[in-house]
Each structure stands twice: as structure tokens, then as C-alpha cells.
Amino acid sequence: MDPNLGRPKRSLSQNFLVDVNIQKKIVAALSADATEVVVEVGPGRGALTQHLVGAVSKLVLIELDHDLAAMWSEKYRDRDDVTVLQGDVLTIPFWESVEDPSQVHVIGNIPYNITSPIIFRLLERPRPKSILLTVQKEVAQRITAPVGSKEYGALSVGVRSIASAEILFGIGRHAFKPKPGVDSAVIRIVPVHPEPLSLEEELSLRRLVRSAFQWRRKQLKKTLRDHEALNISPELIEEAAERAEINLTDRPERLSPEAFLRLAGTLP
Numbered sequence: 001m002d003p004n005l006g007r008p009k010r011s012l013s014q015n016f017l018v019d020v021n022i023q024k025k026i027v028a029a030l031s032a033d034a035t036e037v038v039v040e041v042g043p044g045r046g047a048l049t050q051h052l053v054g055a056v057s058k059l060v061l062i063e064l065d066h067d068l069a070a071m072w073s074e075k076y077r078d079r080d081d082v083t084v085l086q087g088d089v090l091t092i093p094f095w096e097s098v099e100d101p102s103q104v105h106v107i108g109n110i111p112y113n114i115t116s117p118i119i120f121r122l123l124e125r126p127r128p129k130s131i132l133l134t135v136q137k138e139v140a141q142r143i144t145a146p147v148g149s150k151e152y153g154a155l156s157v158g159v160r161s162i163a164s165a166e167i168l169f170g171i172g173r174h175a176f177k178p179k180p181g182v183d184s185a186v187i188r189i190v191p192v193h194p195e196p197l198s199l200e201e202e203l204s205l206r207r208l209v210r211s212a213f214q215w216r217r218k219q220l221k222k223t224l225r226d227h228e229a230l231n232i233s234p235e236l237i238e239e240a241a242e243r244a245e246i247n248l249t250d251r252p253e254r255l256s257p258e259a260f261l262r263l264a265g266t267l268p
Contacts, residue, residue, distance in 0.1 A: 017134070019174075022171055023048055027052060038060070038104065039104055041108030046072075049061065053076070058082075058083070059082050059083070061084045062085045062092070062094055069086035101128055103129050106122055108134070115133075115135050120158065123159065131190075143165050148253055161197075163190055167187050168188055172184075210229070213252050219248065219250065220246070
């Protein structure tokens with residue numbers, strides 16, 4: 001590889017994983033076999049790619065960097081099992097490159113400045129079989145935070161209401177070049193199949209969760225009644241709370257993802 005090609009670009013928040021042992025550990029954690037399809041978000045200089053090519057039935061690379069995308073397209077132009085897509089994972093229709101998204105594994109070392117948007121993009125329908133991401137350690141802790149903790153919030157509920165999530169292992173900042181100012185963690189997210197909610201119910205849940213944690217210091221009764229995105233009558237609030245078996249004097253961090261699911265299902 002040309003040493004001048006793929007120099008980390010600050011504009012793209014690129015930090016390349018250079019520790020080979022950790023590269024192999026991440027790919028092993030994906031648990032994708034030779035019959036399966038993998039989508040890699042942001043292959044960069046190929047830290048994970050080099051361990052995936054030829055090990056799975058099809059590999060789809062999504063690379064925003066024009067130079068790196070061109071390099072991968074040239075390198076794998078004679079391989080039918082590798083597809084290179086140049087573009088932003090947040091906007092390009094990458095699922096068009098696979099037959100059945102529900103059987104696809106997603107892997108990636110993603111930019112820390114847009115971690116949450118990428119996660120929620122990957123969790124849009126249709127949803128993959130599994131998602132394995134290297135993210136900022138604090139973000140991984142927020143996603144998996146216990147109910148009632150300071151870190152527990154809208155991100156925790158947003159992910160765990162439609163998927164399971166677990167931190168597999170941490171990665172020190174020395175494993176990257178350039179070295180980031182934070183430590184990282186590898187997190188596995190497994191969407192629930194079939195989806196537990198209809199699309200309309202999911203939108204209602206997101207509105208509820210977003211509103212609740214915008215007013216996280218207020219009791220649920222006040223948020224449900226007074227937040228402009230909800231504005232529910234007191235009579236319906238009492239009825240919904242009884243059916244969902246929640247306490248209206250609780251603040252949102254006291255409600256589990258399952259409780260938010262129940263409450264969203266009872267609200268108008």
C-alpha cells in the first residue's frame with residue numbers, strides 16, 4: 001500500500017486500528033462463517049478487511065473516503081465476493097447490495113463523532129443479523145448502562161428496546177494511529193427478530209423516550225402531560241400508567257426499556 005494513501009484525515013475523524021492481535025480478536029468475535037455475508041463500515045486501510053476477505057461468502061465495504069474507496073475497488077476488481085461502495089453510510093442504500101439483510105453481519109470501527117447516528121442508521125429496517133462495532137468506551141457504557149444509573153438514557157433505551165447489547169472487550173488508545181484521546185470498546189448489538197413493534201409503534205416509542213429524557217429530572221406524569229411532543233390528558237395518562245404497570249412519580253431513568261415499551265403501547 002502506498003504510504004501516502006490513506007493518511008488519517010482529521011476531517012473524517014479517521015483513527016486506524018494498527019494492533020494486529022486486536023484486529024483478529026474483533027473479527028473472531030463477529031463469528032461469521034464462510035457461508036455468510038458481512039458489511040464492513042469504514043474499512044479504512046483494511047485493518048479488519050484483510051482478515052475478512054475470502055473468509056466469508058460476500059464482503060461489502062462502505063467507505064466514505066474517495067481515495068480509499070478507489071484503492072479497494074482497484075485491489076478487489078477481480079473478486080466477485082467483494083463489493084465496494086463509496087459513500088456515507090448514513091445516506092447510501094447499502095442494503096441493495098445484499099439479498100437478505102436479516103442474515104447479514106455488520107462490522108466496523110466507526111468515527112466517534114457520529115457514533116449514535118450510525119448505530120441508529122444500522123438499526124433502521126431492514127435490520128441485520130448482528131452488529132459489531134468499535135466505539136468510544138463511554139458510548140458503549142451508555143448503551144449498556146444499568147437502569148437507574150447516571151449513564152442510562154435515551155441511547156440506552158433506543159437501542160435496547162429493539163436489540164440486545166453487550167460490551168465484549170475494551171481497546172486502549174495505543175492500538176490506533178493516530179492515537180485518539182479516548183479509550184474504545186467493542187460492542188455487539190443483536191436486533192430482535194421479528195421486530196417487537198410495528199413501525200408506527202417504534203416512532204411513538206422514540207418520541208416518548210426522547211421527550212422523557214429531555215426532561216429527565218421531571219416526574220413522568222408531568223412530562224406526559226406537559227411536554228409539547230406528547231401533551232396527553234391526565235385521564236389517559238392515569239389509564240396508560242395502570243395498564244403499563246409504571247409509577248408516574250418515577251423519573252425516566254427508573255424505567256427499563258421493557259417498561260418504556262409497555263408505556264408506549266398504551267399511549268394514544
